[in-house]
């Protein structure tokens with residue numbers, strides 16, 4: 001794909017390595033975006049193989065339906081991936097999936113389109129919703145949020161040291177006029193920051209935090225991971241790419257818990273095999289190669305973790 005709205009799929013070789021696509025298998029791309037990974041999966045499927053592509057962003061799904069219109073092996077659903085169980089039940093596909101990819105976070109087209117409000121680099125309406133058909137925009141939320149809640153969000157999802165100063169800045173500014181554009185928020189953050197970090201835009205952390213809150217991203221990931229595991233058949237694999245440490249910590253903890261034997265009371269009669277968790281971790285977490293880093297700087301913080309359902 002080329003052009004300003006292209007999306008270079010990250011860790012593509014590593015993902016394909018992890019999924020080990022079986023030509024007649026049934027796969028899920030839980031975060032279709034612009035379909036970079038989907039296209040690579042389709043290449044390895046034969047005529048019986050199927051791909052279910054999900055995205056909560058209606059534009060991603062519209063793009064997919066248009067650009068993959070001649071591709072009978074792919075189906076699209078505009079849903080939050082944590083709702084996948086309903087979609088699989090309708091298709092009688094529970095526990096029948098060979099592999100799932102979750103490429104978390106926002107896509108380049110979402111970031112690059114000023115009209116979506118995700119970017120502190122271009123001015124636009126302060127929206128930040130991935131699913132523009134429901135929920136509250138960042139602007140609406142900032143108009144009503146209380147100081148303490150805003151401080152908590154900026155700290156929890158942005159690890160922002162100056163959370164309280166920024167939150168005060170927001171509350172003061174909105175008394176003058178509503179905060180409806182990204183440039184206004186950038187300005188408030190810049191004014192509130194007593195020191196500037198080198199090589200990092202002062203609004204990076206706050207924009208990430210507000211976006212994660214508006215889209216309830218961690219909550220979706222937590223319930224989504226569980227839902228995707230429920231979809232896998234024995235031998236099926238779940239590949240997850242995270243983009244920052246908060247996401248990665250959650251994925252790591254989730255996967256670790258799935259491969260850890262539960263601690264049982266000593267005097268309980270249990271058979272050995274009962275205790276073995278039905279999952280295993282596949283390899284070590286993977287990050288971008290030097291070559292990928294050079295071609296696509298956005299791959300810098302991407303990290304891939306893979307879990308396999310054994311039985």
Ligand SMILES: C[S@@+](CC[C@H](N)C(=O)[O-])C[C@H]1O[C@@H](n2cnc3c(N)ncnc32)[C@H](O)[C@@H]1O
Pocket residue numbers: 007008009010030031032033034035036037038054055056057060079080081082103104105106107108130220221224
């Ligand atoms: C990093 S991009 C994926 C890019 C894609 N792999 C490609 O090659 O084009 C993440 C996508 O996941 C979507 N997304 C994020 N959270 C989601 C969720 N909870 N449910 C469904 N889609 C989600 C976003 O809307 C975005 O389009």
